[in-house]
């Protein structure tokens with residue numbers, strides 16, 4: 001992966017043919033292809049169900065990750081439990097790999113919470129909607145990891161890396177570039193994983209950059225790697241190597257996973273105002289899930305493949321049902337909740353505001369208007 | 370109102386070749402609220418610039434463009450995303466005229482959709498006006514009607530001062546006639562939108578129609594409330610408010626933004642300083658609470674509504 005970041009590195013082509021490449025980890029370090037397939041299929045189902053829930057009015061909005069499962073599962077499956085993730089708002093498959101309950105992803109978009117899960121449970125931080133902000137949090141966290149001495153000990157149960165996600169649009173924010181500078185000069189154990197899905201809402205990549213994202217890294221003084229984001233095997237290999245480098249004290253890496261946002265930016269967006277359906281179709285032909293499926297089921301397929309797929313189909317339906325029920329059962333917040341946790345202890349004047357508000361809500365407003 | 374703003378931008382682009390629009394997604398998409406719909410097509414990519422994703426870049430380069438003789442109109446996509454540009458706005462844009470001893474003016478307009486009530490996720494419902502009003506060297510405007518949106522935007526673009534132009538996003542879809550020839554109210558003047566003698570109710574932006582509803586309820590009960598639309602949050606037209614309070618003796622101020630350090634407190638201080646002996650009741654505020662903007666399931670209750678306005682008016686009228 002020391003290759004110049006030009007053509008994205010790929011081993012599994014769109015027809016499902018695997019090219020032998022010694023940069024793909026083997027043995028115990030290899031990606032479990034069946035598990036990766038399952039993760040992609042189930043996380044895609046989370047995405048599909050969420051879109052359906054939005055259409056039914058159960059969610060206000062949903063940012064679909066359709067087409068980005070290869071990049072996300074590749075990165076997500078390279079994580080170790082002590083690694084820490086700082087996501088954007090689109091990393092549903094990474095959340096899945098990290099073990100976050102997908103029902104909890106829905107609360108933010110249902111308007112029942114501003115967060116949704118305990119970031120400490122899975123070392124998976126809250127979604128960040130403000131573009132680029134999380135890249136600096138990853139840097140700071142990595143500074144903490146260094147100070148804790150959890151880098152380069154050689155103990156796989158101790159060393160940690162921080163994995164920050166960003167989109168191609170985020171490359172233009174000042175904060176992202178500050179994060180790159182900080183990570184570089186301190187040689188921090190952080191991996192910046194940029195999913196270049198070609199679009200930042202309606203802005204194509206050319207609005208953000210004249211060079212591949214990965215090329216930017218060298219100017220800051222750390223390696224940049226360009227990988228086919230729809231090739232889960234390559235994404236895993238690249239992410240694994242970058243995370244391992246970080247854990248061992250080798251410093252930061254910028255991974256550019258070249259992929260495509262096949263759905264509109266969110267359910268509120270109308271992408272045909274700025275791009276054509278034909279391009280979307282081209283990318284559909286390079287689907288990461290289909291590709292791996294073609295590899296796994298190629299020829300006659302290994303024994304048991306039909307059982308595997310049938311089980312997975314059932315698992316998908318159960319997941320979908322759990323999401324639908326779980327979404328509707330998400331606790332509706334109490335009118336007093338916004339007042340909680342603003343400061344460690346509620347100031348007296350805020351207590352007064354809360355009491356007034358609760359009395360007002362309880363007083364059955366609306367009698368005169 | 371979105372149409373009125375679009376028409377206002379179009380008129381300015383036609384009138385002055387130096388007007389340039391800059392913002393995320395304002396080209397082909399027409400902005401996420403479609404306020405710039407069709408402008409790229411009718412003018413050009415040079416005059417309607419789809420910017421890279423960076424707010425400091427949008428405002429910082431607008432400052433440079435202004436120095437070069439252009440009149441940039443920036444679009445910030447949502448209220449919660451103006452903060453990366455805060456450095457450029459507060460330390461550069463607001464101060465340059467003063468530092469250059471009046472030699473250089475920066476006619477930059479920064480349009481920002483503001484406020485809640487549309488069921489959005491976090492950072493999409495903020496009311497950041499007080500930060501700007503607290504910064505000397507900026508004008509802060511907030512229209513409540515389509516006509517005002519059209520007039521104020523034109524005035525803002527033609528004005529040589531930097532203007533923060535706050536667009537109440539739940540009013541984007543409100544209908545209203547625009548007469549481009551109608552004589553415009555001065556840019557820094559508040560406007561009495563409903564006359565009355567019992568109480569002065571001051572607000573701006575999306576709460577103006579709410580205040581008018583409250584006034585209508587009170588009118589049925591025989592009390593005529595005067596509703597004042599502030600329009601300009603900096604400078605504040607306290608003359609108009611003080612004049613009204615001298616007649617009514619009572620003042621209620623409403624805004625969506627949190628209470629502490631807000632426009633309401635500022636106005637209350639000015640009015641008590643200038644009309645203390647005319648006041649027959651304490652000045653009351655109906656505002657957003659001092660909490661983060663809540664998850665959307667709670668926003669309806671959290672936001673100042675007709676009933677909270679009525680409650681405050683009642684309390685004031687009891688004195």
Ligand SMILES: Cc1ncc(C[n+]2csc(CCOP(=O)(O)OP(=O)(O)O)c2C)c(N)n1
Nearest residue numbers: 090129130131167168169170199200201450
């Ligand atoms: C600071 C900031 N500015 C603007 C926005 C509005 N916005 C939301 S998503 C988005 C595009 C992000 O593109 P990219 O970083 O490529 O990520 P993607 O959505 O493609 O995953 C924009 C402009 C924002 N969320 N934060």
